[in-house]
Amino acid sequence: MSFAKKSWLAVGLALLLVFTAGCGSGASTGGSASGDQEANNEKTRVIQHAMGETKIKGTPERVVVLTNDGVDNALALGIKPVGAVKSWIGDPWYDFIKDDMKGVEVVGEEVQPNLEKIAALKPDLILGSKVRHEKIYDKLSAIAPTVYSETVGHVWKDNFKLYAKALNKEEKADQLLKEWDQKIADFQEKMGDKLDTKVSIIRFLPGLVRIHHNGFPDAIVKEAGLKRPKSQIKEEHSSEVTEERIPEMDGDVMFVLTMEEGDGKATKLKEEWMNKPLFKKLDVVKEGKVYEVNDVYWNLSGGIQGANKMLDDLEKHLAKK
The missing domain is CATH 3.40.50.1980 (Nitrogenase molybdenum iron protein domain)
Incomplete structure (x- = not known):
């Protein structure tokens, strides 16, 4: 093939590519929103x-x-x-x-x-x-x-x-977090001076008792604007307690979590401790401010659904104070 013929062939091919690209570009510009979304979803x-x-x-x-x-x-x-x-x-x-x-x-x-x-x-x-x-x-x-x-x-x-x-x-997460922030703001407005309430969090498991310090429920209590007893403010997640440390459980209100695995051991331990003379001497017990709550919402689920259910519990019980 001569040089001239090759040149004309190259030019023709280039024009064809430009024309094709132009058509594709025009179609894209007028594309639907769903098409744009589909492309975004595939990136x-x-x-x-x-x-x-x-x-x-x-x-x-x-x-x-x-x-x-x-x-x-x-x-x-x-x-x-x-x-x-x-x-x-x-x-x-x-x-x-x-x-x-x-x-x-x-x-x-x-x-x-x-x-x-x-x-x-x-x-x-x-x-x-x-x-x-x-x-x-x-x-x-x-x-x-x-x-x-x-x-x-x-x-x-x-x-x-x-x-x-x-x-x-x-986008969905942003929406849910905005709703959460509004729920926190509404809670704080309703609570007013009750935000000074010192919240004690106690958890009974099969064979052991814990005071919560820095876990999921503690984060929700803090974000809600509530306080914790000084004895319960620590960096560790929780601490296992023996009977002589019962006084550290005191607070303005106490929330009791029980991790019941179906054999009744955690429930039995809770009942034993709550009947101990030292436990009954706690101010929070004398004032009738001990509330049993769902361990799943307050500790185990650990997500935004559990957080919302826990905040509902806080509002329900603190409204009684």
Whole structure:
């Protein structure tokens, strides 16, 4: 082929490409909002988390959740997992989520997920926590993109935001957090000078008794603007107490949590302690300000749904003061 013919062929091809690109550009400019949304949903996002960064393409559809707070938060965001670890108590889910969790595969327990069951579900996202699952991160990442929170409990709001980002549900999360902030503001307005109330949080488990210091319920009490007894203000999550430390349980009000596993041991221990002479001498007991509350909402669920239910309890009981 001569040089002239080659040149004309090249020019013709270039014009064809320009024309085609122009047509494509025009169609894109007039595209629908749904088309733009679809493109946005398919883009690759980089999520920074406790183990580094993870790339996630689009909006995950087959999510496996390995923490109780992750399940609470995912459901609040409108995401039903394909698999999740068993609730701390329940068969296999907490009562308040069991309807939403119908058909969800149990993939072990929070402290010991089942890798084979997780892999069999072919997830496109796994949510876990470094404090629980650091040693199996590489194995999980080989199954699907994996995002970890640093820990659980008092950082519930940070975890909620992280999970929402990974799930591509940040807009929904912003809405729920705005509603939460308004609920806190309404609570504080209703409480007025009752915000000076010193809140004691006691938890009975099979074989041991704890005073709470810096966990999930403590974070909610603090955000609500309430106070804690001086003896209960510590950096540690909670402390196991013996009978001689009963005086440290005192406060203006006391909320009692019982982790009942179905064998009656925690309930029996609670009854024994609440009948001890030293317990009965507490001012909060004498004034009738001891309230038993749901351990799932106050401690175990650890997510935004539990937080809302706990704040409802605080308002209900403190209104009596």
